[in-house]
Structure formats: structure tokens, C-alpha cells
Amino acid sequence: MNFDDTPQEAAFRAEAKSWIAANAPKALEPELKTSGFGGLYLGSVDPMQAAKAWQKKKAAAGWACLHWPKDYGGRGASPIERVIWGQEEGLYAKLSAPFTIGHGMCGPTVMAFASEDQKRERLPPLASGEEIWCQLFSEPAAGSDLAGLRTRAEKDGDDWVVNGQKIWTSGAQHSDWGLLLTRTDPSVAKHKGLTMFFLNMRSPGVEVRPIRQMNDQRTFNEVFFENVRIPDAQRLGAVGQGWQVSLTTLMNERLSIGSGMPTGFPDLFELACQLETPDGPAVDDPAVRAKLADWAVKASGLRFTAFRALSALSKGETPGPENSIGKLVAGSMMQDIAKFALDLEGHAGLLTDPDDAPALAKFQTMLLRSPATRIEGGSDEILRNIIAERVLGLPPDIRVDKDVAFNAIPTGGR
Amino acid sequence: MNFDFSDEQKQLRDSARRFLEKQSPVAVVRRVLEGDEGYDKELWKGLAEMGFTGAAIPEEFGGAGLGHLELCVIAEELGRSLAPTPFSSSIYLAAEFLMAAGSEEQKAKYLPKLASGEWIGTFAFAEGVGEVTPDRIASGASQGKLSGTKVPVPDGEIADFAVVAANTGGSGVRSVSLFLVDLSGAGVTRTPVKTIDPSRKHARIAFDGAAAEPLGAAGEGWSILTNVLDRAAVLTAFEQVGGSDRALEMARDYALERIAFGRQIGSFQAIKHILADMYVSATLARSNCYWGAYALSTGSAELPEAAATARVSATQAFQHCSTNNIQVHGGMGFTWQFDCHLYYKRSNLLALNLGSLSQWENKLIERMRAGNSAKDAA
Ligand SMILES: Cc1cc2nc3c(=O)[nH]c(=O)nc-3n(C[C@H](O)[C@H](O)[C@H](O)COP(=O)(O)OP(=O)(O)OC[C@H]3O[C@@H](n4cnc5c(N)ncnc54)[C@H](O)[C@@H]3O)c2cc1C
Numbered sequence: 001m002n003f004d005d006t007p008q009e010a011a012f013r014a015e016a017k018s019w020i021a022a023n024a025p026k027a028l029e030p031e032l033k034t035s036g037f038g039g040l041y042l043g044s045v046d047p048m049q050a051a052k053a054w055q056k057k058k059a060a061a062g063w064a065c066l067h068w069p070k071d072y073g074g075r076g077a078s079p080i081e082r083v084i085w086g087q088e089e090g091l092y093a094k095l096s097a098p099f100t101i102g103h104g105m106c107g108p109t110v111m112a113f114a115s116e117d118q119k120r121e122r123l124p125p126l127a128s129g130e131e132i133w134c135q136l137f138s139e140p141a142a143g144s145d146l147a148g149l150r151t152r153a154e155k156d157g158d159d160w161v162v163n164g165q166k167i168w169t170s171g172a173q174h175s176d177w178g179l180l181l182t183r184t185d186p187s188v189a190k191h192k193g194l195t196m197f198f199l200n201m202r203s204p205g206v207e208v209r210p211i212r213q214m215n216d217q218r219t220f221n222e223v224f225f226e227n228v229r230i231p232d233a234q235r236l237g238a239v240g241q242g243w244q245v246s247l248t249t250l251m252n253e254r255l256s257i258g259s260g261m262p263t264g265f266p267d268l269f270e271l272a273c274q275l276e277t278p279d280g281p282a283v284d285d286p287a288v289r290a291k292l293a294d295w296a297v298k299a300s301g302l303r304f305t306a307f308r309a310l311s312a313l314s315k316g317e318t319p320g321p322e323n324s325i326g327k328l329v330a331g332s333m334m335q336d337i338a339k340f341a342l343d344l345e346g347h348a349g350l351l352t353d354p355d356d357a358p359a360l361a362k363f364q365t366m367l368l369r370s371p372a373t374r375i376e377g378g379s380d381e382i383l384r385n386i387i388a389e390r391v392l393g394l395p396p397d398i399r400v401d402k403d404v405a406f407n408a409i410p411t412g413g414r
Numbered sequence: 415m416n417f418d419f420s421d422e423q424k425q426l427r428d429s430a431r432r433f434l435e436k437q438s439p440v441a442v443v444r445r446v447l448e449g450d451e452g453y454d455k456e457l458w459k460g461l462a463e464m465g466f467t468g469a470a471i472p473e474e475f476g477g478a479g480l481g482h483l484e485l486c487v488i489a490e491e492l493g494r495s496l497a498p499t500p501f502s503s504s505i506y507l508a509a510e511f512l513m514a515a516g517s518e519e520q521k522a523k524y525l526p527k528l529a530s531g532e533w534i535g536t537f538a539f540a541e542g543v544g545e546v547t548p549d550r551i552a553s554g555a556s557q558g559k560l561s562g563t564k565v566p567v568p569d570g571e572i573a574d575f576a577v578v579a580a581n582t583g584g585s586g587v588r589s590v591s592l593f594l595v596d597l598s599g600a601g602v603t604r605t606p607v608k609t610i611d612p613s614r615k616h617a618r619i620a621f622d623g624a625a626a627e628p629l630g631a632a633g634e635g636w637s638i639l640t641n642v643l644d645r646a647a648v649l650t651a652f653e654q655v656g657g658s659d660r661a662l663e664m665a666r667d668y669a670l671e672r673i674a675f676g677r678q679i680g681s682f683q684a685i686k687h688i689l690a691d692m693y694v695s696a697t698l699a700r701s702n703c704y705w706g707a708y709a710l711s712t713g714s715a716e717l718p719e720a721a722a723t724a725r726v727s728a729t730q731a732f733q734h735c736s737t738n739n740i741q742v743h744g745g746m747g748f749t750w751q752f753d754c755h756l757y758y759k760r761s762n763l764l765a766l767n768l769g770s771l772s773q774w775e776n777k778l779i780e781r782m783r784a785g786n787s788a789k790d791a792a
Pocket of ligand 1: 376
């Protein structure tokens with residue numbers, strides 16, 4: 001057990017540090033510092049432009065998607081080096097938000113299942129941020145119950161013809177490519193009739209409609225497919241193996257989400273140290289301290305749990321369901337922290353305009369975004385089920401739908 | 415013991431519910447939420463015509479002279495329907511201030527207009543970040559002129575007048591006095607501010623030598639406002655309980671309707687337990703509110719403790735229920751289109767607008783301790 005860098009790691013860190021010092025968009029630092037979770041506010045600069053510019057620069061110097069092989073736009077770095085990079089990149093990592101799904105989930109799936117030519121063609125522009133990807137999994141009647149999806153793909157010559165609807169697709173409106181899970185055979189059990197593809201989001205018949213969220217942003221979308229043609233060559237994995245392929249995506253989702261989930265704790269700690277109560281800084285109040293301490297140990301527990309997972313990964317073990325802990329803890333923690341920050345701010349906690357509100361309305365933004373964290377990519381309840389069933393080995397819920405043909409499952413009229 | 419509302423009061427609640435279901439459907443709430451108008455004028459007029467605004471105002475001052483228990487049942491329905499009106503500012507605060515500290519002339523001048531809804535009043539209190547204390551009130555008044563900036567003031571843009579807390583010399587609780595200020599007069603500048611619940615508008619009000627008429631004795635401001643905030647806390651707690659119940663119903667209905675894994679999601683124990691916990695917190699809050707209502711309506715010495723109890727319990731319940739309502743709705747709960755966020759936003763507004771939860775927790779324990787030592791002394 002050792003937290004210190006090995007000599008190679010130290011050299012890598014020094015190299016990363018000096019490259020970042022020389023190249024990072026320092027002008028954005030103040031805005032990045034105050035950008036709350038759930039929104040990137042860069043003043044006059046367009047966040048997407050800033051994100052793409054930084055990603056491109058990193059890619060050109062070999063600092064994009066470090067753990068990917070060089071041939072695919074990465075650096076062939078070790079998992080630990082990736083963490084070191086993340087630590088050094090710090091604030092500027094906030095600029096990577098538009099690429100999280102592509103880099104974290106779509107890329108690894110393409111890497112595992114696409115042809116060599118496709119990988120060489122598609123992955124480098126994904127790594128460099130020139131192309132954005134989205135994940136077209138969830139549907140109106142298939143969220144937690146993903147395998148209940150209905151978007152149909154039917155074979156027609158060398159193509160597949162897709163009809164149906166996806167929902168909650170983050171970033172679809174900015175995306176060039178999408179990872180699409182479809183139903184190719186409704187007459188077999190639900191998990192068995194699925195097939196995965198990737199498709200060009202500009203294909204005829206794809207329509208993207210942004211959905212207004214409760215925080216008044218429009219980051220997720222409905223995506224409609226009307227006779228969209230996808231070449232069979234863009235199938236990932238065998239026909240009917242879509243569920244297994246999607247598990248690769250979701251396992252990587254766990255890894256990418258689990259390791260770096262923001263909790264809001266450092267921000268709250270800073271607020272508590274700065275905010276003056278009638279009896280001195282809020283951090284002097286024992287009641288505030290008790291809460292801070294509770295969240296502090298959760299935040300550090302998450303951090304070190306992620307370290308342990310990484311150590312396992314670097315020994316060649318695959319990340320397992322135990323990594324569900326990260327999002328489960330961080331999601332509700334962020335919501336509680338936002339509420340408590342507003343509480344400390346008192347009446348001023350109501351204000352949402354960055355010009356009026358304390359900490360540039362960071363916590364108000366967080367309050368209105370955090371409910372989504374407990375739902376997206378596996379709700380709290382689903383994560384608890386995963387921990388209980390797959391980590392602890394408890395018997396699963398009685399399933400009425402498992403071995404029934406998909407088209408014979410009760411649907412409640414939907 | 416009869417720890418319940420009377421049949422007449424329950425009838426009043428039913429008629430308030432019917433009225434609000436018709437006059438304050440979500441479409442009305444959303445119109446105010448999305449628009450620039452400060453409140454729904456039709457609804458406000460209707461609330462006055464129904465006699466709701468004047469329920470607790472004595473008949474001699476143009477009210478219905480019913481009492482505070484009646485106001486409590488109305489408040490519950492206002493909370494349930496998220497009614498986008500200045501009811502709380504005008505009635506729980508301005509009217510209560512006048513009834514608590516107004517001279518006969520002031521009562522005669524203001525209360526009838528408040529009862530009829532013709533005038534809207536509010537309370538201008540907070541100025542900066544964190545808990546408001548006497549020494550943090552920088553606004554000052556002397557010789558009938560008031561200067562300083564208050565933010566956020568509920569309904570600050572639409573109110574005709576405000577009760578304003580200002581420093582009148584010195585420090586500590588005796589340094590604060592209350593004033594009535596005509597907000598259409600000279601020396602008053604109002605600007606809207608954005609808040610977490612845009613269905614209830616707030617403003618920044620800058621006073622620059624505005625004409626100010628004393629309300630209550632000089633130096634008594636802090637003690638008057640402490641009492642009025644307790645009264646408003648009980649009434650607000652009923653709004654919070656009304657909102658909690660509605661959020662719980664929405665979650666239950668969705669749990670019955672939504673199918674996943676071939677079954678109603680309400681058949682999963684995880685969901686059942688969430689709903690059961692919502693029910694528990696809403697029920698405890700309701701019971702605490704009844705105690706608050708009793709203390710409020712009888713002028714009991716228990717009011718400070720009962721009010722803080724109701725406030726803490728109802729704040730927790732509404733935040734808990736509105737948060738879990740979203741959770742049960744999954745992705746739908748995070749959309750603008752579904753109504754879950756309206757309750758989430760309102761619950762977080764009500765959690766702060768009379769001072770934050772932790773401040774009320776402090777008050778509660780202080781008051782329990784004071785109550786105990788008073789008992790020991792007796
Ligand atoms: C901000 C955001 C971004 C998203 N981005 C994407 C994206 O890019 N691509 C994509 O494909 N999807 C995306 N999603 C969709 C997300 O993965 C789903 O919303 C999530 O899986 C929940 O599904 P649902 O919304 O249908 O809720 P439901 O599955 O209907 O769940 C409703 C409630 O029932 C509970 N529940 C369901 N099943 C069980 C069970 N077996 N036991 C106990 N409780 C249960 C849930 O926990 C929840 O509380 C996003 C969602 C959000 C909120």
C-alpha cells in the first residue's frame with residue numbers, strides 16, 4: 001500500500017503539469033472555478049467552442065483519452081496515469097462535459113466490437129472532440145427496464161431499417177454519431193432480441209427534439225427514427241447480442257462515472273469557511289461541523305474506493321458491480337449539500353442570478369440539477385438492487401417478464 | 415381532547431379546495447412561473463371574494479372575523495394548489511403585523527384594504543447573506559425617512575406597501591423598529607430578482623429617504639417581528655403540509671400507473687418504502703401543525719415552541735416529499751413538462767422564506783430549553 005508516485009509516475013505527473021501550465025486556457029479559470037455542477041457559464045465564450053478547442057489541443061499533444069491505444073487517438077497510458085492526468089487537469093476537466101458519454105461509454109464499446117477500419121476511422125475524431133457521440137438507449141417505456149425497449153430494426157438487404165423513439169438522449173442535438181440499441185426480434189425473451197448499432201446522426205429520418213428540463217436547460221432530447229437506414233457493417237456484436245454489448249457500455253459507464261463523480265463537498269467546505277454567521281465563520285459552528293464531517297468522510301470514502309477500483313483495474317481485474325457505490329452516494333449527497341448551502345445562505349439562498357446570489361449561484365444551480373443525478377444511468381433504487389443482488393448475492397426480485405416472449409409481456413396499455 | 419378541526423372548518427377546507435382546483439389549476443401556476451406578471455390577478459380577486467383573505471381579520475376591520483384555525487385550513491389548500499398569489503405576504507405577514515402592532519388608525523386604514531384584496535402588503539426584512547439578526551439590519555430610519563436595501567422581498571414589485579424592519583439607533587434587539595412604507599412613494603426603487611421558485615416573485619427594494627410611518631413602539635420591532643414570524647410560520651407550515659400531501663399523491667398515482675419489468679413500479683418494495691416514508695413525514699408534520707394551529711388561535715404561551723416545531727417538521731416534510739416525488743417519476747420527474755418540479759421549487763422556497771431550517775431548529779431548541787427552565791422555576 002502506497003500513495004506515493006513511483007519514479008515513472010512522478011515523471012509522468014511532472015510532464016503533465018508542465019504541459020498544462022503552458023497550454024491550458026487560463027483566461028477561463030475564474031469562470032470554471034465558479035461554474036456549478038449542472039451548468040458551464042463561461043461569460044462571453046461559447047462553452048462548446050471552448051470545450052472543443054481544449055480537447056483538440058490535448059489530442060494534438062497526446063493528452064486526450066490517455067488510456068486508449070495510440071492508433072485510436074489515445075496515448076496508451078495506464079489507468080493510474082489517467083488518474084494522475086485527471087488530478088493535474090483539475091478545473092479544466094470541467095470542459096470535457098460534452099465528451100463524457102462519447103469517451104466514457106461509446107468509445108469503449110466501439111473499441112470492443114467494431115472492425116479495425118472503423119476503429120481507426122471513428123475513434124481518433126472522437127478522442128479529439130471533433131466528433132461528438134450520444135447514447136441512444138432509453139425509451140419512454142424502457143428506462144430502468146432498458147431491455148424493455150421497442151425501437152425496431154429490421155433487416156433489408158445489406159441495411160437495417162430503424163423505426164421508433166428514444167428519449168433522454170443527452171447531447172443528441174450536438175452529436176455526430178450515436179450508439180443505438182434496438183429490438184431485432186420481439187418474439188424471443190426481452191434480453192435476447194436486442195442488437196446494437198452505431199449510426200450517423202445526420203442520417204435521413206433521424207429527428208432530434210430537445211426536452212426542456214426542470215432546471216430550464218435542454219441537454220437531453222427525444223430522438224425519433226423513421227425508416228432510418230443503417231448499413232449492417234455498423235452493427236456492433238452479433239444479431240441478438242445487443243444486451244451483452246450494452247453491458248460493456250454500462251460497465252464503462254460505471255467506471256467513468258464512478259471515479260469522478262462530483263459531490264459538491266469541496267464547494268460547500270469553502271462556503272462554510274467564508275460565510276460569516278453572527279458568531280463568526282459558519283465552519284466554527286459545531287452543528288455545521290457535524291454535517292461537514294459527515295460529508296467529508298463520504299467524499300473521501302468515495303475517492304479512496306475509486307482508488308482501490310483503479311488499483312484492481314491496473315492489475316487487470318474488470319470493474320464490477322461494486323462500483324455502483326460512487327453514483328449512489330454522490331447523487332443524493334450533492335442534493336443534500338445544495339440544500340444545506342442554501343440554508344446557510346439564508347434568505348439570499350433563494351436568489352438564482354449569479355450577480356445576486358452567493359458563490360455565483362453555484363448551489364442554486366446544483367439544487368436544480370441534482371435530482372437528475374439520482375435517476376440518470378441507473379436510479380438509486382436500481383443501484384441498491386445491483387449491490388444487494390450482484391454484490392451481496394441476495395435473491396433477485398421475482399421477475400414476471402424474464403422468460404416470456406417480449407411481445408407477450410404486460411405493458412399497462414403502453 | 416378534540417385535536418381536530420370542526421366540521422365547519424372542514425367544510426371551509428373543502429370549499430377552498432374546490433375553489434382552488436377550479437381557479438388555480440397548474441396552468442395558472444405555470445402562467446405566472448413563465449411570465450413577468452407578479453401574480454394571478456383573477457385568482458387573487460376570487461380569494462378575496464370568497465372571504466379567504468379576510469378570514470382572520472376582525473369584522474370591524476372589514477374581515478370575516480372567523481379566526482386563525484380557518485386561516486390554517488385555507489393555507490393548506492393554498493399550499494396544495496401552489497396558488498401564485500401574494501397571500502402569504504399580504505395576509506400571513508402584513509395583516510398579522512398590523513393586527514399585532516398597528517394603532518387603531520393604522521388598522522382602520524390598512525386592514526379593510528388587505529381583507530378586500532385591494533391592497534397588497536409585504537414584509538421587507540432580509541438584506542444580506544445568512545441569518546438576519548438585529549445587528550445585520552443596516553437599513554436605517556430617522557425623522558420619518560427610511561434608507562437602505564432589502565432583498566429578497568416577496569411580492570416586492572406588486573405590493574402597495576411594506577412593513578420594513580430598520581435600525582433606529584444603537585445595537586441589539588432594541589435597535590430595530592418597524593415602519594410602514596408606501597411603495598409607490600418617492601425614494602423607493604424596486605427591481606425584480608430571480609429566485610428558485612419563479613411562480614412566486616421577489617424583488618430588491620432600495621429605499622432612499624422614503625417616507626416611513628412607525629408601526630409599533632420604537633425599539634419594539636424585533637420582538638414584534640419575532641412574534642409575527644412565529645404566526646406566519648404556523649400558516650406557512652400548513653401550506654407546506656398541503657404541498658407535501660399533493661406531492662405524495664402524485665407519486666402514488668404515478669407508481670400505480672408506470673410499468674417497468676412487466677409490473678407497476680408501485681409493486682417494488684423500494685418504491686413502496688419511499689412512499690411510506692413520505693406518508694410518515696407528512697403525517698408527523700400535519701400533527702405538529704395542528705399543535706401550531708391550536709397555539710396560534712388561542713394566543714397560547716406555547717406559540718413560540720409550537721410554531722418552531724411546526725415549521726421544522728413541515729419544512730422537512732415538504733422537502734422530503736417533493737424530492738422523492740421526482741425520484742419516483744424517474745426521468746419524467748426531471749422535465750419541465752411534468753409538475754414535480756413546481757413542488758420541488760416551492761418546497762425549497764418555503765424552506766427559506768421565513769428564515770432557514772437550521773435557524774428554526776436553533777429557535778426550537780432555545781425555546782424548549784427556556785420552557786423547561788421556566789417550569790423548573792415555577
Ligand atoms: C439528466 C438525464 C440524462 C440522461 N441521459 C441519457 C442518455 O444520454 N442516454 C440514455 O439512453 N438515457 C439517458 N437517461 C435516461 C436514464 O438512464 C433513465 O431516466 C433511468 O434509467 C430511469 O428510467 P426512467 O426515467 O424510465 O424511470 P423508471 O424506470 O420509470 O423509474 C421510475 C421509478 O421507479 C423505480 N424503479 C424502476 N424499476 C425498479 C425496480 N426494479 N426496483 C425498484 N425501483 C424501481 C426507479 O428507481 C424510479 O424511482 C438520462 C436521464 C436523465 C435524468
